[in-house]
Amino acid sequence: MKTPPKTFAVKSFGCQMNVYDGERMAELMAGEGMAQVDAADADLVVLNTCHIREKATEKVFSDIGRMRKDRRGRGAQAPMIAIAGCVAQAEGEEIVRRAKVDVVVGPQAYHNLPRLIADAAAGTASVDTDMPVASKFGALPARRKVGPTAFLTVQEGCDKFCTYCVVPYTRGAEVSRPFAAIVDEAKALVDAGAREITLLGQNVNAWTDGTKGLHDLIRMLDRIPGLARIRYTTSHPNDMAQGLIDAHRDVESLMPFLHLPVQAGSDRVLKAMNRSHTRDSYLRLLDRIRAARPDIALSGDFIVGFPGETEAEFAETLSLVDAVGYAQAFSFKYSPRPGTPAADLGGQIPEEVMAERLQRLQTALGRDQHAFNQASVGRSCDILIERRGKLQGQWLGKSPWLQSVLLSGDHAIGDLVTVELTQAGPNSVIAVPKMAVAA
Ligand code: SAH
Ligand code: SF4
Ligand code: F3S
Numbered sequence: 001m002k003t004p005p006k007t008f009a010v011k012s013f014g015c016q017m018n019v020y021d022g023e024r025m026a027e028l029m030a031g032e033g034m035a036q037v038d039a040a041d042a043d044l045v046v047l048n049t050c051h052i053r054e055k056a057t058e059k060v061f062s063d064i065g066r067m068r069k070d071r072r073g074r075g076a077q078a079p080m081i082a083i084a085g086c087v088a089q090a091e092g093e094e095i096v097r098r099a100k101v102d103v104v105v106g107p108q109a110y111h112n113l114p115r116l117i118a119d120a121a122a123g124t125a126s127v128d129t130d131m132p133v134a135s136k137f138g139a140l141p142a143r144r145k146v147g148p149t150a151f152l153t154v155q156e157g158c159d160k161f162c163t164y165c166v167v168p169y170t171r172g173a174e175v176s177r178p179f180a181a182i183v184d185e186a187k188a189l190v191d192a193g194a195r196e197i198t199l200l201g202q203n204v205n206a207w208t209d210g211t212k213g214l215h216d217l218i219r220m221l222d223r224i225p226g227l228a229r230i231r232y233t234t235s236h237p238n239d240m241a242q243g244l245i246d247a248h249r250d251v252e253s254l255m256p257f258l259h260l261p262v263q264a265g266s267d268r269v270l271k272a273m274n275r276s277h278t279r280d281s282y283l284r285l286l287d288r289i290r291a292a293r294p295d296i297a298l299s300g301d302f303i304v305g306f307p308g309e310t311e312a313e314f315a316e317t318l319s320l321v322d323a324v325g326y327a328q329a330f331s332f333k334y335s336p337r338p339g340t341p342a343a344d345l346g347g348q349i350p351e352e353v354m355a356e357r358l359q360r361l362q363t364a365l366g367r368d369q370h371a372f373n374q375a376s377v378g379r380s381c382d383i384l385i386e387r388r389g390k391l392q393g394q395w396l397g398k399s400p401w402l403q404s405v406l407l408s409g410d411h412a413i414g415d416l417v418t419v420e421l422t423q424a425g426p427n428s429v430i431a432v433p434k435m436a437v438a439a
Contacts, residue, residue: 002080002120002121002123003043003121004117004118004121005034005042005043005044005079005080005117005121006033006034006035006043007034007035007036007037007041007042007043007044008026008029008034008035008036008037008042008043008044008045008046009036009037009038009039009041009042009044009045009046010022010025010026010036010045010046010048011039011045011046011047011048011063012048012085013047013048013049013050013056013059013060013085014048014049014050014051014052014056014085014086015050015052015234016151016198016200016233017107017151017153017156017171017200017201017202018048018049018050018085018086018107019151020151020152020153020200021048021084021085021107021110021153022046022048023146023151024110024140025046025048025084025110025113027140027141027142027143027144028110028111028113028114028140028141029044029113029114029117030144031141032114040070042079043079043080044079044080044081044082044117045067045079045080045081045082046082046083046084046113047060047063047064047081047082047083047084047085048084048085049083049084049085049086049087049088050085050086050087051085051086051087051089051090051166051170051337052086052165052166052167052335052337053332053335053337054335054336054337055335056087057087057090060083060087061098061099064081064083064099064101065099067079067081068081068099068100080102080103080117080120080121081099081101081102081103082101082102082103082104082105082113082116082117082120083095083099083101083103083104083105084104084105084106084107084110084113085107086107086166086167086170086171088104088105088106088107088129089106089107089108089129089169089170089171090166090169090170090338091104092104092106092127092129093127096125096127102117102120102126103116103117103120103126103127104126104127104128104129105126105127105128105129106128106129106130106131106170107156107170107171108130108131108132108135108136108156108171108172109128109129109130109131109132109136110136111136111137111139111140112128116128131172135175135177137177137181138181142188143185143188143189143192144192145192145193146189146192146193146194147193147194147386147413147414148193148194148195148196148384148385148386148413148414149194149195149196149197149198149384149386149398150189150192150194150196150197150198151197151198151200152182152185152186152189152197152198152199152200153177153200153201154176154177154182154199154200154201154204154207154214154217155174155175155176155177155200155201155202155203155204155206155207156171156172156174156175156177156201156202157171157172157173157174157175157202158171158173158174158202158203159173159174159203160203160236160274160276161274162263162273162274162275163272163273163274163340163341163342163345164273164303164306164334164335164336164337164340164342164343165337165340166337166339166340167202169339169340171202174202174203174206176201176206176207176208176209178209179209179210179212179216179217179220182199182217183217183220183221183224186221186224186227187224190224190225190226190227193414194227195226195227195228195229195384195414195416196227196228196229196230196231196384196398197221197227197229197230197231198230198231198232198233199214199217199218199230199231199232199233200232200233201232201234202234203234203235203236203239204232204233204234204235205232205235205236205239205240205241205244206236206239213241213243213244214232214241214243214244215241215243215244215246215247216243218230218232218244218247218251218254219247219251221253222251222252222253222254227253228253228382228384228416229253229255229384229400230251230253230254230255231254231255231257231402233259234259234261234301235258235259235260235261236261237260237261237262237275237277237281237282237285238276238277240260240285240289242288245288245289245292246292248289248292248293248296249292249293255400255401255402256293256295256296256297256400256401257296257297257299257327257400257401257402258289258296258297258298258299259299259300259301260282260285260286260298260299260300261300261301261302262275262277262279262282262300262301262302262320263275263301263302263303263306264302264303264306264309264313264316264317265279265313265316265317265318265319265320265321266279266309266312266313266314266316266317267279267280268313269306269308269309269313269316272306272307272308272342272345273303273306273342274341279316279320282320283320283323283324286298286324295401297327297328297372297401297402297403298324298325298326298327299326299327299328299329299330299402300324300326300329300330301329301330301331301332302317302321302329302330302331302332302361302365303331303332303333303334304317304331304332304333304334304354304357304358304361305333305334305349305353305354305357305358306334306342306349307334307336307342307345307346307347307348307349308345308346308347308349309334309347309349314357317361318360318361318364321361321364321365321368322364325368325371325372326365326368326369326372327368327369327372327401327402327403328365328369328372328402329365329368329369331358331361331362331365332358333351333354333355333358334349334354336348366426369426369427370424370425370426372401372403373403373424373425373426373428373429374424376399376401376403376421376424376429377421377422377423377424377429378420378421378422379420379421380418380419380420380421380434381399381400381401381418381419381421382400382416382417382418382419383397383398383399383405383407383416383417383419383431384397384398384414384415384416385397385411385412385413385414385415385416385417386398386413387413388413389406393408393409394406394407394408395407395408395409395411397417399421399429399431403421403428403429404427404428404429405419405421405428405429405430405431406428406429406430406431407419407430407431407432407433409433411433417433418433418434419431419432419433419434420432420434
């Protein structure tokens with residue numbers, strides 16, 4: 001028997017869907033009367049984990065190790081440890097054996113957290129990695145006060161089975177939440193203070209409800225008073241319907257930014273990855289998107305060193321990057337994941353070759369990001385203020401193209417400030433409020 005926890009902390013790793021889940025878990029526990037505090041003071045720490053690459057998974061076990069050491073010093077005050085997220089789903093009972101944590105809960109089962117915590121306090125091992133047919137969302141409490149930007153998960157799971165990726169196993173099959181439930185949650189978020197909503201899904205552009213597609217949802221959200229900006233992420237090239245492309249032309253609140261991972265530039269590698277698009281089909285798709293919304297900022301994900309990738313094939317990734325001109329991007333060394341088909345392929349690439357390719361790719365992507373920022377100098381746009389900057393009187397916000405923007409003046413978090421972008425750095429842009437320009 002342990003004393004049931006009165007305070008908690010949630011630490012989320014990995015993608016934005018985990019950030020969203022972390023917020024929902026916090027709301028759930030707050031609804032049970034527990035208070036959210038710093039991890040160092042909490043009776044219960046939830047580690048909301050990521051399994052996407054080996055490093056992410058290793059971090060979980062080193063974090064647990066560190067917490068167990070701290071816990072010895074705290075004696076009776078030792079915090080309970082709950083493992084949530086994708087490592088919980090992938091490893092299940094194994095984590096209880098390996099790391100002696102109190103609760104293990106998967107991404108589709110965290111609405112059961114209060115019961116699992118109570119069971120753990122009563123001394124029963126508490127593991128729930130079910131993927132129930134009935135969605136967890138109905139069992140979650142209403143949204144609390146949020147900041148000016150909010151995440152809203154509309155679609156979960158993945159049916160694509162890229163050969164390197166664990167997500168279809170950790171998150172389960174593609175499931176879309178119902179239209180009405182999403183609209184209700186969006187309205188609640190706006191009532192709670194959100195001015196921008198980012199719709200989330202591992203394949204968010206595959207969202208569907210009956211005959212409706214993501215563009216119908218976006219057009220509906222566009223009508224919510226007070227909601228100034230809509231974004232969505234992550235999209236798969238094969239699910240980029242014409243209706244969604246048209247929405248980028250027509251819907252003013254839909255921001256001109258698209259994260260559309262391509263992973264590699266060689267058709268042989270793309271096929272081995274089971275990406276089901278080609279270099280050429282991806283480039284032609286971007287042409288159609290740019291025709292609809294010429295100023296759209298593009299972002300992508302890349303993997304270097306997929307098994308068997310030759311120098312010439314890697315060079316095709318570099319030439320694709322040159323052809324596209326990304327505004328930002330994420331790039332990773334291939335990490336073999338247990339249970340995925342690519343982990344068993346021959347031709348695994350040595351670490352130093354991957355490191356060298358990653359460096360060349362990141363140099364090219366950094367150059368393009370800087371160039372994008374430079375090309376935006378002189379543009380006028382609105383900045384949504386997200387927080388204070390490091391310096392006195394300085395504010396940080398985002399441009400429509402998702403650039404980090406620094407500005408000064410008399411503003412408040414959540415303000416939309418009309419500015420001119422005046423100076424570009426590699427990772428951020430400086431802006432001057434329009435009124436100040438006129439003065
Ligand atoms: N569903 C999204 C992204 C999922 S994971 C999509 O398909 O776009 C985010 C990114 O992690 C992927 O786009 C990919 O670039 C990277 N990734 C996934 N598995 C990986 C692995 N085994 N090794 C290295 N990077 C990986
Ligand atoms: Fe992973 Fe591919 Fe699904 Fe993205 S589309 S989550 S990379 S399997
Ligand atoms: Fe990681 Fe799971 Fe997201 S593996 S990237 S937290 S879906």
